Amino acid sequence: MPKPMGLSLTLIDEKLLQLLISRVEGYAIFMMDVNGCILTWNQGAEKIKGYNADEAIGSHISMFYTDEDRRKNIPGKNLNATLKNTTFETEGWRLKKDGSKFWANVVFTALYDDNGYLAGFAKVTRDVTAKKLNDDQRALINAELERRVDIKTEKVVATERRFRKLIENSTDGISLFDSHFNLFYRSLSAMRITGWGNEERTLKPIEDFVHQEDIASVREAFNNVLQQPDLTVISTYRARHKQGHYFWVECMYTNKLNDPDINAVVCNFRDVTKKVEAEEQIKEQNKQIEDILHSITDGFIAVDKNFNYTYANRKIGEMLGCEPASLIGKNMWDLYPDAVGSDTYKAFYEALNKQCYVVKEDYYPPLKLWQENHVYPSATGLSIFIRDISKRKKAEASLLRSESNLRSVFENTDLAIILFDMEAKLLSFNNNARELSKIYFKRELEIGQSAFYYSPPERLTDIKHIMKQLRNQQAITYEVPYSLGDNNTAWYEARWVSVLNKEDEPVGIILTMKNITDKKQADLERDRMTADLIQRNKDLEQFTYIVSHNLRAPVANIKGLTDLLQLEAEESDKECAAELKALSASVYNLDKVIIDLNNILQTGNASNDTLEAVSLPMLVDEVKDVNGQLISKNNATINCDFNSISQLSSLKSYLYSIFQNLIINSIKYSLPGLDPIINITSKLENNKVCIVFKDNGRGIDMERNGQNIFGLYKRFDLSVEGKGMGLFMVKMQTERLGGKISVSSKLNHGAEFKLEFPLNS
Known part of the structure; x- marks a missing residue:
């Protein structure tokens, strides 16, 4: 659609314009380009003239003038007068959309850019038909008064009183000043406009009723009007209302001091606050348009x-x-x-x-x-x-030069590639796609043919669903088998992707087909081997369970019989007592191994327990309560800092066991003569929860024993009683929770164990 010359409405924000002038309903306020074509339209314009924005914008203002005014080129003359004087006010009959006429008060304002060049015009229109009819009626009354004066002079007083009433009820205020700017008469309408009564107004100087910044211009206007009889001077300034706020008034001073019947400076004034605000809005709008055009x-x-x-x-x-x-x-x-x-x-x-x-x-x-x-x-x-x-x-020239290279890549890839438009019509394809279609669809690919034409009936619904998802810019990947006969199957990875333009709107679809038969067969073989390993592991666990439980009772019996024999031998056969004692120790050790084996099995089975939110401070408190005697006996200090993260979703039984083993080990393996100090801290690191246990104990020789720290029954300090199960269980439980454990230590300088868990173990 063609745009009007000058400031283009499509370049400014419609919402901003609504905010600027939407509340001005009593005035038709709009902007025109330098030719008089309408650029903007407000609600007041629609209310007064009957045209909506779509009908008015782009049209010439001459459509509001009568045929006679158009023949006289009144619209052009109005614009010319505006150019000459910057602002031009006029009144006349104007046409509404329905063909009816209204009497309009129109103010044109020429708008210039920062460089002083004409940018367009602003026009403010009021429907003053009622005022016009009132004025016409007043003129008729005046004529009647004159006629009656000629006929009956005795009715002059009555006529004068009637005329005074008309003045007092005029919408404009009227004030009379003497040559010293002293007020001696005000109409009732003046009181309505300003809120001030006659006595209040006459007792105070003009400075009390005019904004401080406008006093000089008001006095200058009054002094100018005194220079010549019948001279009229217009002044616009801010007047103070009795309620305390300021409003804009437009005053027309006329020097009638030389008229003996008047002998005053006549001031006709009206409240033009809305008009001034509208003009300011238009100026601001004009500045914004200028800024937009320059930006x-x-x-x-x-x-x-x-x-x-x-x-x-x-x-x-x-x-x-x-x-x-x-x-x-x-x-x-x-x-x-x-x-x-x-x-x-x-x-x-x-x-x-x-x-x-x-x-x-x-x-x-x-x-x-x-x-x-x-x-x-x-x-x-x-x-x-x-x-x-x-x-x-x-860029287009470069693209054309590289087209042959792109075609070479397109044809020499191992993928089958097909390009569709958004209606699923085939646009292009490579040789791999052509051959694949012949083999599996038994059809030749044809430009313009629908994708649904090549789809098997059982997959037609799926393809339609895929096309719908692609309109939402979703990439879709899946694996699909094709039968080759003789119980052989070819597997392909199908990937559908939307092609987007610069505005990120889908304009096409690319389908790639990659032969993954070898990968699929390898995956199937891997799944088979994984299932076999799982079954073997289950069988091994079952065997271990049977061994640990079935041996428990016989070993207990052997242990009991050995104890009885040992007691009898001590009394009757002291030569056998030593052999029986050694046998009893062996049975005791075998019983401990079976118990440890049961504990390990229980740890593995517990991994299926329900996760819960575990409070780390409360967990440490529980460990301290249970081991209070050990902690007190060794004068151990446990410091905790869980400010970074104090709660973990995990298996509480596992975490309790881990914390207890690490705390007890730190106390058991403390340096002689040095009270054990254990510092436990938590932090978030790379989206993982890190818990660090650091002590001041004996430490570990990492070069010598680092590879076996977490081994079952591995002990490196025999001066303290133990079985070598604790760290093995800590590592096993940590890994069951999806975490890992690491240790750093130096002999006689303490040890630091670092546990890393996912946020949700």
């Missing part, structure tokens, strides 16, 4: 019918290597004669002559510039957006 990445120019520049933004200056202001008023073809006869030249004339939107790409050799021109016509010239597409053109 857009496209060049923008406006030219008249003779192709003379009327506007140029900052970007076009950068593209042409000149100051934008230097272009204004100059002819385009005089500045750039090399462009005469070019595609750009033809496009500009086509848009102007046919009054249609034209877009054209062209290359301008003197500036080595590829440009994309968007040309919008109007009755008085062209608005042109110029985009620098040099980089894109170079």
